[in-house]
Amino acid sequence: MSGKHTNEMRTPMRRVRGLGAAHTGTGHFWHQRVTSVAGIPLTIAFVAIIVALLGRSHAAVVQILGSPIVAIIMLLFIINTVYHMWIGMQEIVLDYVHEDKLKLVTLMANTFFCFAIGLASVFAILKLSFGV
Amino acid sequence: MADIDAGAAKGPQRPRPISPHLQIYKPMLTMVMSILHRVTGAALYFGMLVIAWWLIAAASGPNAYANVEWFIGSLIGRVVLFGFTWALIHHALGGVRHLIWDTLRGFEPADREFLTLASLIGSIALTFIIWAVGYLAMGGPR
Ligand code: HEM
Numbered sequence: 001m002s003g004k005h006t007n008e009m010r011t012p013m014r015r016v017r018g019l020g021a022a023h024t025g026t027g028h029f030w031h032q033r034v035t036s037v038a039g040i041p042l043t044i045a046f047v048a049i050i051v052a053l054l055g056r057s058h059a060a061v062v063q064i065l066g067s068p069i070v071a072i073i074m075l076l077f078i079i080n081t082v083y084h085m086w087i088g089m090q091e092i093v094l095d096y097v098h099e100d101k102l103k104l105v106t107l108m109a110n111t112f113f114c115f116a117i118g119l120a121s122v123f124a125i126l127k128l129s130f131g132v
Numbered sequence: 133m134a135d136i137d138a139g140a141a142k143g144p145q146r147p148r149p150i151s152p153h154l155q156i157y158k159p160m161l162t163m164v165m166s167i168l169h170r171v172t173g174a175a176l177y178f179g180m181l182v183i184a185w186w187l188i189a190a191a192s193g194p195n196a197y198a199n200v201e202w203f204i205g206s207l208i209g210r211v212v213l214f215g216f217t218w219a220l221i222h223h224a225l226g227g228v229r230h231l232i233w234d235t236l237r238g239f240e241p242a243d244r245e246f247l248t249l250a251s252l253i254g255s256i257a258l259t260f261i262i263w264a265v266g267y268l269a270m271g272g273p274r
Protein backbone atom coordinates (compact mmCIF):
# COMPACT_ATOMS: atom_id res chain seq x y z
CA MET A 1 0.00 0.00 0.00
CA SER A 2 1.44 3.33 -1.00
CA GLY A 3 0.61 6.28 1.22
CA LYS A 4 -0.81 8.35 -1.64
CA HIS A 5 -3.42 5.81 -2.71
CA THR A 6 -6.34 8.05 -3.73
CA ASN A 7 -9.07 5.66 -2.53
CA GLU A 8 -7.79 5.52 1.05
CA MET A 9 -10.13 7.56 3.26
CA ARG A 10 -8.29 7.19 6.57
CA THR A 11 -5.20 9.11 7.55
CA PRO A 12 -2.07 7.06 8.27
CA MET A 13 -2.44 7.85 12.00
CA ARG A 14 -6.00 6.56 12.02
CA ARG A 15 -4.88 3.39 10.29
CA VAL A 16 -2.06 2.77 12.75
CA ARG A 17 -4.30 3.31 15.76
CA GLY A 18 -6.99 1.12 14.19
CA LEU A 19 -9.70 2.29 16.56
CA GLY A 20 -12.48 3.03 14.07
CA ALA A 21 -15.22 5.65 14.22
CA ALA A 22 -16.13 5.10 17.90
CA HIS A 23 -12.43 5.10 18.90
CA THR A 24 -12.81 1.82 20.75
CA GLY A 25 -11.40 -0.71 18.29
CA THR A 26 -12.63 -4.27 17.79
CA GLY A 27 -13.63 -4.90 21.41
CA HIS A 28 -17.30 -4.16 20.73
CA PHE A 29 -17.36 -6.48 17.75
CA TRP A 30 -16.32 -9.34 20.01
CA HIS A 31 -18.69 -8.35 22.83
CA GLN A 32 -21.51 -8.26 20.28
CA ARG A 33 -20.74 -11.92 19.46
CA VAL A 34 -20.51 -12.89 23.15
CA THR A 35 -23.84 -11.25 23.99
CA SER A 36 -25.40 -12.85 20.89
CA VAL A 37 -24.34 -16.35 21.91
CA ALA A 38 -25.51 -15.77 25.49
CA GLY A 39 -28.71 -14.29 24.08
CA ILE A 40 -29.84 -17.54 22.47
CA PRO A 41 -30.63 -19.58 25.64
CA LEU A 42 -31.61 -16.44 27.55
CA THR A 43 -34.17 -15.46 24.90
CA ILE A 44 -35.70 -18.95 24.92
CA ALA A 45 -35.99 -18.79 28.73
CA PHE A 46 -37.35 -15.23 28.60
CA VAL A 47 -40.09 -16.16 26.10
CA ALA A 48 -41.02 -19.19 28.21
CA ILE A 49 -41.31 -17.02 31.34
CA ILE A 50 -43.49 -14.42 29.59
CA VAL A 51 -45.79 -17.08 28.13
CA ALA A 52 -46.12 -18.68 31.57
CA LEU A 53 -47.00 -15.34 33.19
CA LEU A 54 -49.55 -13.99 30.68
CA GLY A 55 -53.07 -13.90 32.05
CA ARG A 56 -52.06 -14.62 35.65
CA SER A 57 -53.11 -12.47 38.57
CA HIS A 58 -50.77 -9.79 39.90
CA ALA A 59 -50.11 -11.81 43.05
CA ALA A 60 -49.09 -14.88 41.04
CA VAL A 61 -46.86 -12.81 38.74
CA VAL A 62 -45.10 -11.24 41.73
CA GLN A 63 -44.52 -14.63 43.29
CA ILE A 64 -43.12 -16.24 40.13
CA LEU A 65 -40.96 -13.27 39.05
CA GLY A 66 -39.61 -13.00 42.59
CA SER A 67 -38.52 -16.63 42.89
CA PRO A 68 -34.71 -16.94 42.69
CA ILE A 69 -34.30 -18.99 39.50
CA VAL A 70 -36.76 -16.89 37.49
CA ALA A 71 -35.35 -13.64 38.86
CA ILE A 72 -31.77 -14.66 38.07
CA ILE A 73 -32.69 -15.65 34.50
CA MET A 74 -34.53 -12.36 34.03
CA LEU A 75 -31.58 -10.40 35.40
CA LEU A 76 -29.19 -12.21 33.05
CA PHE A 77 -31.52 -11.58 30.11
CA ILE A 78 -31.88 -7.87 30.90
CA ILE A 79 -28.18 -7.19 31.51
CA ASN A 80 -27.08 -9.18 28.46
CA THR A 81 -29.69 -7.58 26.22
CA VAL A 82 -29.04 -4.03 27.39
CA TYR A 83 -25.34 -4.33 26.65
CA HIS A 84 -26.01 -6.06 23.32
CA MET A 85 -28.47 -3.41 22.18
CA TRP A 86 -26.19 -0.59 23.33
CA ILE A 87 -23.41 -1.88 21.06
CA GLY A 88 -25.89 -2.58 18.27
CA MET A 89 -27.44 0.89 18.33
CA GLN A 90 -24.00 2.47 18.47
CA GLU A 91 -23.13 0.56 15.31
CA ILE A 92 -26.30 1.84 13.62
CA VAL A 93 -25.58 5.44 14.69
CA LEU A 94 -22.01 5.26 13.40
CA ASP A 95 -23.32 4.02 10.05
CA TYR A 96 -25.80 6.85 9.50
CA VAL A 97 -24.81 9.87 11.64
CA HIS A 98 -21.65 11.54 10.40
CA GLU A 99 -21.92 15.09 11.73
CA ASP A 100 -19.70 15.27 14.82
CA LYS A 101 -22.00 17.06 17.27
CA LEU A 102 -25.09 15.09 16.30
CA LYS A 103 -23.09 11.87 16.53
CA LEU A 104 -21.95 12.76 20.04
CA VAL A 105 -25.48 13.59 21.17
CA THR A 106 -26.98 10.45 19.62
CA LEU A 107 -24.33 8.18 21.13
CA MET A 108 -24.98 9.83 24.50
CA ALA A 109 -28.74 9.37 24.15
CA ASN A 110 -28.12 5.70 23.35
CA THR A 111 -26.12 5.30 26.55
CA PHE A 112 -28.77 7.06 28.65
CA PHE A 113 -31.59 4.99 27.15
CA CYS A 114 -29.86 1.64 27.67
CA PHE A 115 -28.74 2.55 31.19
CA ALA A 116 -32.24 3.69 32.15
CA ILE A 117 -33.93 0.58 30.73
CA GLY A 118 -31.35 -1.67 32.36
CA LEU A 119 -31.36 -0.03 35.77
CA ALA A 120 -35.16 0.28 35.97
CA SER A 121 -35.66 -3.36 35.00
CA VAL A 122 -32.99 -4.65 37.37
CA PHE A 123 -34.41 -2.54 40.21
CA ALA A 124 -37.92 -3.88 39.54
CA ILE A 125 -36.75 -7.51 39.53
CA LEU A 126 -34.74 -7.04 42.73
CA LYS A 127 -37.71 -5.37 44.42
CA LEU A 128 -39.93 -8.28 43.38
CA SER A 129 -37.37 -10.66 44.87
CA PHE A 130 -36.64 -8.92 48.14
CA GLY A 131 -40.07 -7.44 48.81
CA VAL A 132 -40.92 -3.89 49.87
CA MET B 133 -0.57 0.96 -7.84
CA ALA B 134 1.47 2.45 -10.64
CA ASP B 135 -1.29 2.25 -13.26
CA ILE B 136 -3.81 4.08 -11.06
CA ASP B 137 -1.35 6.85 -10.37
CA ALA B 138 -0.53 7.07 -14.09
CA GLY B 139 -4.23 7.24 -14.92
CA ALA B 140 -4.81 9.94 -12.35
CA ALA B 141 -1.99 12.01 -13.81
CA LYS B 142 -3.64 12.67 -17.18
CA GLY B 143 -6.96 14.36 -17.80
CA PRO B 144 -9.35 15.88 -15.26
CA GLN B 145 -9.77 13.71 -12.18
CA ARG B 146 -13.16 12.14 -11.74
CA PRO B 147 -13.99 10.97 -8.20
CA ARG B 148 -14.41 7.23 -8.29
CA PRO B 149 -17.10 5.44 -6.31
CA ILE B 150 -15.50 4.03 -3.19
CA SER B 151 -17.88 1.09 -3.02
CA PRO B 152 -20.61 -0.18 -5.34
CA HIS B 153 -23.82 1.74 -4.90
CA LEU B 154 -26.83 0.05 -3.36
CA GLN B 155 -29.07 0.95 -6.28
CA ILE B 156 -27.20 -1.16 -8.80
CA TYR B 157 -28.06 -4.42 -7.04
CA LYS B 158 -31.31 -6.21 -7.68
CA PRO B 159 -32.95 -6.88 -4.33
CA MET B 160 -32.13 -10.38 -3.14
CA LEU B 161 -33.58 -12.30 -0.24
CA THR B 162 -30.27 -12.25 1.64
CA MET B 163 -30.09 -8.48 1.23
CA VAL B 164 -33.67 -7.90 2.39
CA MET B 165 -33.01 -10.14 5.40
CA SER B 166 -29.84 -8.23 6.24
CA ILE B 167 -31.89 -5.03 6.38
CA LEU B 168 -34.60 -6.81 8.38
CA HIS B 169 -32.01 -7.86 10.96
CA ARG B 170 -31.19 -4.22 11.56
CA VAL B 171 -34.85 -3.14 11.52
CA THR B 172 -35.86 -5.84 14.01
CA GLY B 173 -32.84 -4.98 16.20
CA ALA B 174 -33.95 -1.35 16.31
CA ALA B 175 -37.59 -2.30 16.93
CA LEU B 176 -36.58 -4.58 19.82
CA TYR B 177 -34.43 -1.76 21.20
CA PHE B 178 -37.54 0.39 21.67
CA GLY B 179 -39.68 -2.65 22.50
CA MET B 180 -37.57 -3.10 25.64
CA LEU B 181 -39.49 -0.05 26.94
CA VAL B 182 -42.60 -2.23 27.20
CA ILE B 183 -40.68 -4.98 29.00
CA ALA B 184 -39.29 -2.44 31.48
CA TRP B 185 -42.75 -0.93 31.96
CA TRP B 186 -44.20 -4.39 32.60
CA LEU B 187 -41.51 -5.21 35.22
CA ILE B 188 -41.83 -1.83 36.98
CA ALA B 189 -45.61 -2.17 37.05
CA ALA B 190 -45.38 -5.67 38.55
CA ALA B 191 -43.05 -4.30 41.21
CA SER B 192 -45.29 -1.27 41.87
CA GLY B 193 -48.52 -3.08 42.70
CA PRO B 194 -51.89 -4.36 41.44
CA ASN B 195 -53.14 -1.02 40.10
CA ALA B 196 -50.07 -0.31 37.99
CA TYR B 197 -50.12 -3.91 36.80
CA ALA B 198 -53.76 -3.59 35.77
CA ASN B 199 -52.74 -0.79 33.38
CA VAL B 200 -50.21 -3.03 31.67
CA GLU B 201 -52.76 -5.84 31.46
CA TRP B 202 -55.25 -3.43 29.91
CA PHE B 203 -52.68 -2.33 27.32
CA ILE B 204 -51.63 -5.87 26.45
CA GLY B 205 -55.28 -6.89 26.17
CA SER B 206 -56.10 -4.04 23.78
CA LEU B 207 -55.87 -4.41 20.01
CA ILE B 208 -52.84 -2.12 19.76
CA GLY B 209 -51.19 -3.92 22.65
CA ARG B 210 -51.68 -7.27 20.97
CA VAL B 211 -50.29 -6.01 17.67
CA VAL B 212 -47.25 -4.59 19.51
CA LEU B 213 -46.72 -7.82 21.44
CA PHE B 214 -47.14 -9.94 18.31
CA GLY B 215 -44.69 -7.72 16.47
CA PHE B 216 -42.24 -7.91 19.36
CA THR B 217 -42.49 -11.72 19.39
CA TRP B 218 -41.84 -12.00 15.68
CA ALA B 219 -39.04 -9.42 15.74
CA LEU B 220 -37.36 -11.21 18.64
CA ILE B 221 -37.55 -14.67 17.04
CA HIS B 222 -36.58 -13.39 13.60
CA HIS B 223 -33.66 -11.38 14.99
CA ALA B 224 -32.50 -14.31 17.14
CA LEU B 225 -32.61 -16.74 14.19
CA GLY B 226 -30.91 -14.13 12.02
CA GLY B 227 -28.33 -13.79 14.78
CA VAL B 228 -27.67 -17.53 14.72
CA ARG B 229 -27.22 -17.21 10.95
CA HIS B 230 -24.70 -14.43 11.50
CA LEU B 231 -22.85 -16.56 14.05
CA ILE B 232 -22.69 -19.46 11.59
CA TRP B 233 -21.33 -17.07 8.98
CA ASP B 234 -18.78 -15.83 11.53
CA THR B 235 -17.28 -19.33 11.47
CA LEU B 236 -16.83 -18.90 7.69
CA ARG B 237 -19.40 -21.60 6.98
CA GLY B 238 -22.59 -21.39 4.95
CA PHE B 239 -21.46 -18.93 2.30
CA GLU B 240 -22.14 -21.11 -0.76
CA PRO B 241 -25.10 -19.75 -2.77
CA ALA B 242 -27.31 -22.73 -1.93
CA ASP B 243 -26.31 -22.64 1.76
CA ARG B 244 -26.95 -18.97 2.26
CA GLU B 245 -30.29 -19.12 0.46
CA PHE B 246 -31.24 -22.06 2.68
CA LEU B 247 -30.15 -20.36 5.90
CA THR B 248 -32.00 -17.21 4.91
CA LEU B 249 -35.24 -18.95 3.96
CA ALA B 250 -35.05 -21.20 7.01
CA SER B 251 -34.78 -18.25 9.39
CA LEU B 252 -37.64 -16.42 7.66
CA ILE B 253 -40.04 -19.38 7.60
CA GLY B 254 -38.82 -20.54 11.01
CA SER B 255 -39.47 -17.16 12.60
CA ILE B 256 -43.04 -16.98 11.28
CA ALA B 257 -43.80 -20.58 12.31
CA LEU B 258 -42.27 -20.16 15.78
CA THR B 259 -44.15 -16.92 16.39
CA PHE B 260 -47.49 -18.61 15.69
CA ILE B 261 -46.51 -21.63 17.82
CA ILE B 262 -45.56 -19.38 20.76
CA TRP B 263 -48.86 -17.51 20.50
CA ALA B 264 -50.83 -20.75 20.23
CA VAL B 265 -49.09 -22.09 23.34
CA GLY B 266 -49.69 -18.77 25.10
CA TYR B 267 -53.40 -18.81 24.32
CA LEU B 268 -53.66 -22.49 25.30
CA ALA B 269 -51.97 -21.75 28.63
CA MET B 270 -54.42 -18.89 29.22
CA GLY B 271 -57.40 -21.04 28.24
CA GLY B 272 -58.15 -19.36 24.91
CA PRO B 273 -58.18 -15.76 23.61
CA ARG B 274 -59.92 -13.30 25.90
C1 HEM C 1 -34.52 -8.01 22.84
C2 HEM C 1 -33.39 -8.51 22.46
C3 HEM C 1 -32.45 -7.89 21.43
C4 HEM C 1 -32.26 -6.58 21.07
C5 HEM C 1 -32.93 -5.34 21.64
C6 HEM C 1 -31.24 -6.57 20.03
C7 HEM C 1 -30.76 -5.44 19.38
C8 HEM C 1 -29.82 -5.43 18.39
C9 HEM C 1 -29.40 -4.27 17.66
C10 HEM C 1 -29.92 -2.84 17.87
C11 HEM C 1 -28.44 -4.67 16.77
C12 HEM C 1 -27.71 -3.80 15.75
C13 HEM C 1 -28.25 -4.10 14.37
C14 HEM C 1 -27.32 -3.76 13.26
O1 HEM C 1 -26.17 -3.34 13.52
O2 HEM C 1 -27.71 -3.91 12.12
C15 HEM C 1 -28.24 -6.07 16.94
C16 HEM C 1 -27.33 -6.85 16.22
C17 HEM C 1 -27.13 -8.21 16.39
N1 HEM C 1 -27.91 -9.07 17.16
FE1 HEM C 1 -29.35 -8.44 18.45
N2 HEM C 1 -30.82 -7.87 19.77
C18 HEM C 1 -31.55 -8.69 20.61
C19 HEM C 1 -31.45 -10.07 20.68
C20 HEM C 1 -30.55 -10.85 19.98
C21 HEM C 1 -30.43 -12.27 20.13
C22 HEM C 1 -31.28 -13.16 21.05
C23 HEM C 1 -29.46 -12.68 19.30
C24 HEM C 1 -29.06 -14.14 19.19
C25 HEM C 1 -28.34 -14.69 18.32
C26 HEM C 1 -28.94 -11.49 18.59
C27 HEM C 1 -27.91 -11.46 17.65
C28 HEM C 1 -27.40 -10.35 17.04
C29 HEM C 1 -26.25 -10.33 16.16
C30 HEM C 1 -25.36 -11.51 15.76
C31 HEM C 1 -26.07 -8.97 15.75
C32 HEM C 1 -24.99 -8.40 14.85
C33 HEM C 1 -25.36 -8.50 13.43
C34 HEM C 1 -24.32 -7.89 12.54
O3 HEM C 1 -23.12 -8.13 12.75
O4 HEM C 1 -24.72 -7.21 11.59
N3 HEM C 1 -29.64 -10.40 19.05
N4 HEM C 1 -29.10 -6.53 17.93
